[in-house]
Amino acid sequence: MTEGIQFEQVRLYLPQYLSPERQQGLWDELRAFPNNRSIYSTRNDDPEPLQGDGWRGFVAIDFHSLDRKTVSGLVLSNSCDLSLANTRATTPNITFVPLMKLQRYLAVLENSGQNEQQRTDVAASIRRQAVTSLMHLPAIPGQMEESLALFGDVRSQPLDYFMANERSLIFRLSDFGFYLFLFKLSIHFTRMLEGVER
């Protein structure tokens, strides 16, 4: 079977809202995994947040000390729930997980006595997207250091507060990056085969 015919069949299983060219690009990246070019999009001039975006300008509050600080975060809320074009009776929250720099985490491991091999193994598994609870976010030169998002520390804040305050888009995921993000999110939060009798 030729590549062209094969792709025509595969299109049935790819997101139907994508143009044929972008479906082809997504398919190429899925087949290339884990040797992908990038998980980021170059189209990032939309002022409204989308699911999977990285934004600066979230507020995080420490549960124990009640300290608060401005952080960068990965948006978990779905894009439709965030769209200002949709009218609602109540103001929705925007749900996110804060970002952290990989090198700072590795420094914590080093300062706590983890040897180089242990740190290398941890970093390698994170970069392979092999850690269930983490999304690895490769560096964006001049814009963001190599970072992590921990799915287990979900936070939310009113969307109108987020929109009204200083904020900036750090990255937007590509079609492939978004596919990968949703897949990792579903593995972390939804396991149909959890193995528990209820």
Place this chain on the structure above:
Amino acid sequence: MTSSTGAGDFDSVALLESRSTYAQSLGGPTAVLLGTLLALQCANLAHIKAADLNPNSTLQVTTATHTDLFDELLQFHQRLASSQQDLPEDAARLLRENLWQLYD
């Protein structure tokens, strides 16, 4: 779309006859064995040929092709899903204990 089986150009009777003629020169028991094998082979190919001519079976072949491609797409999911693991215990604990300091 159907996948090619080669059965479309296959003349089972002619092939059986020509193979049987060749088999006769090999002696009695061998010829019987080869003839039986060839007859079974031809019966199988004839069955495939008949199935390809059946519109319902063509649909099945198309469905099978889709299933193969779907399986290929699933390989991405399987590669990712089967690789998922927890952080080592100490690394996970240190992440938890320093989480607030790591956020910026």
